[in-house]
Amino acid sequence: MAGLVRFNSLIVSSFIVTGLLAIVPMPQWAMYYRPEWVALVVIYWVINNPERVGIGVAWVVGIIVDALTGSLFGLHALGLALVAYLALRLRLRLRLFSVSRQASVVLVIVGLQLLLIQWLQFLFDLPRGTSMMFLAPAITSALLWPLAWVLLGGIVRSLDLN
Amino acid sequence: MIADNRFGYMDHARQALGLIATPFHWLADTPVRVGNSLSELLVSRTDLLEENARLREELLLSRQRLLLAESLSVENNRLLALQNASALLEQEVLPAEIINVSPNPYSRRFLISKGSRDGVFVGQAVLEANGLIGQVVQVMPFTSWVLIITDSSHVTPVEVSRNGERALARGSQDDDTELDLEFVLPTQDIEVGDTLISSGMGLVYPKNYPVAEVISVRRSPDQSYATIKARPMARVSSTRHVMLVLDAGNPGYAAVVEEAAAAAGADEESSLAAVDSPN
Numbered sequence A: 001m002a003g004l005v006r007f008n009s010l011i012v013s014s015f016i017v018t019g020l021l022a023i024v025p026m027p028q029w030a031m032y033y034r035p036e037w038v039a040l041v042v043i044y045w046v047i048n049n050p051e052r053v054g055i056g057v058a059w060v061v062g063i064i065v066d067a068l069t070g071s072l073f074g075l076h077a078l079g080l081a082l083v084a085y086l087a088l089r090l091r092l093r094l095r096l097f098s099v100s101r102q103a104s105v106v107l108v109i110v111g112l113q114l115l116l117i118q119w120l121q122f123l124f125d126l127p128r129g130t131s132m133m134f135l136a137p138a139i140t141s142a143l144l145w146p147l148a149w150v151l152l153g154g155i156v157r158s159l160d161l162n
Numbered sequence B: 001m002i003a004d005n006r007f008g009y010m011d012h013a014r015q016a017l018g019l020i021a022t023p024f025h026w027l028a029d030t031p032v033r034v035g036n037s038l039s040e041l042l043v044s045r046t047d048l049l050e051e052n053a054r055l056r057e058e059l060l061l062s063r064q065r066l067l068l069a070e071s072l073s074v075e076n077n078r079l080l081a082l083q084n085a086s087a088l089l090e091q092e093v094l095p096a097e098i099i100n101v102s103p104n105p106y107s108r109r110f111l112i113s114k115g116s117r118d119g120v121f122v123g124q125a126v127l128e129a130n131g132l133i134g135q136v137v138q139v140m141p142f143t144s145w146v147l148i149i150t151d152s153s154h155v156t157p158v159e160v161s162r163n164g165e166r167a168l169a170r171g172s173q174d175d176d177t178e179l180d181l182e183f184v185l186p187t188q189d190i191e192v193g194d195t196l197i198s199s200g201m202g203l204v205y206p207k208n209y210p211v212a213e214v215i216s217v218r219r220s221p222d223q224s225y226a227t228i229k230a231r232p233m234a235r236v237s238s239t240r241h242v243m244l245v246l247d248a249g250n251p252g253y254a255a256v257v258e259e260a261a262a263a264a265g266a267d268e269e270s271s272l273a274a275v276d277s278p279n
Helices: A002-023 A037-048 A055-069 A075-096 A099-123 A132-159 B002-006 B011-041 B045-082 B251-265 B269-273
Strands: B092-101 B109-112 B125-128 B131-139 B144-148 B155-160 B166-171 B179-182 B195-198 B210-218 B227-232 B241-246
Touching (some): A002 A037, A002 A055, A002 A132, A002 B011, A037 A055, A037 A075, A037 A099, A037 A132, A055 A075, A055 B011, A075 A099, A099 A132, B011 B092, B109 B131, B155 B210
Parallel strands (some): B131 B210
Antiparallel strands (some): B092 B109, B092 B241, B125 B131, B125 B241, B155 B166, B155 B195, B166 B179, B179 B227, B195 B210, B210 B227
């Protein structure tokens, strides 16, 4: 029971940290490459603990991200729900992949999320990029996936939660 | 759900979630705040004395300028009264601090430390020490989002201070530190170095605040409009302190409405009476 509470608080705090990373001020040029931290953490939890983090949790986290970034409500919620769905479908295969192959799948998943958000922004005539630069965060996210995998895995193991 | 949002049904949820977001923003801002207070702590006594002397000097100079400006504004009010127009009175401002910038690199917005609890409302004009900086687009209990005039979805109605030539300044698509003047006919008299001030049309911004300086003008025969670029007066990306204009019941606005109605009559100006709202 105590382990369960600790595990849930680890999940919540991981989302709090990524929420902060998502809004931490950065220089203008670096913002184009800001990794989708929240998506990375959602993918990690969905792969390893689908019984705790699924599409619903991803949606709620997305709503909070929308509130944090001041964007249209449901924008990141839909994006993260898509991420969670794709990760859920691929999770059994992803678990067997090496970290670098996982990273290539993460590239595609985050890319699809960004594409969905871009479409929605187009649909609602919100400010958006006009070049392919909107996909740049997918690349940085994929590059940072090994770090997220090792870091989160290390924390889970050190707390001996599974 | 998103559709709901477009029609504003979600405003209350937004307010509530904004409340949750506030501690996040506070935390994200902490490094900057700590840095600032550290540099304030570590400043030496001589530096402080120097700064004090400099500020005193500046205060004296601005007092003197203020005296001049006061007599001018009295004279201006009298002239306006002669012309039967209601005068633009001095506006009160509410100081606020920028605590975060929009993480979306394509939208130029920042978060300020005043919200609906402090009487901030959507559409409120925001100034910086050197000029206009933007308008409030979203209000939460303790914070609110401000759209900067350089956002590509934002249009500021301006006029040239030299001759009153009117134009619309839209945030540039490709350079986030510049404004493009839209629909300026090649025959309109706008030159490099001209100061653009807010014209008060669109009823969002108060009149006569400096907005930008024209940095390039290109008129080519094959285009029906001149290509004019301007740089905002406000230090858009380096300032931390802004002011919110409290213009509720401002009599200046009545004059602006009259003027806008008069301008709408003239065929050329009709296109310029467009509203400076986001999107």
